[in-house]
Amino acid sequence: MKDEMSRLELIIGKILRVGIAISIGLMLFGCLLLVFRNNKEIIPYYSYLELNKILSGILVLQPNAWLMGGLFVLILTPVxxxxTSVFAFMKVKDWTYMWITSLVLLILIVAMIFGISQK
Structure with missing residues (x-):
């Protein structure tokens, strides 16, 4: 069981590192685009508050879309x-932590739903 928990901790650590690296990459590229693009072509950041708009902005190389995409990945990484922790605790049959982590996940989801509905 300890070996399995160690392996799961490594996977969770890798998820965090990859999420942060992707987020940093998106934001750095957005900053570079912001520096080298003509200011008249830049659409304001508040235009990219929905995922489909972020993705379409990324495709046309809008700097603020890249920055918002980086923020989105940064917010999504802990979620x-x-x-992953819920499934990890289920796998090792640690039901107490599974339920606690599920409650945390539920709180995160509810907070995101209320945050989206407040715009």
């Missing part, structure tokens, strides 16, 4: 970590 994925919590979701």
């Amino acid at each position: 994925i970590r919590v979701l």
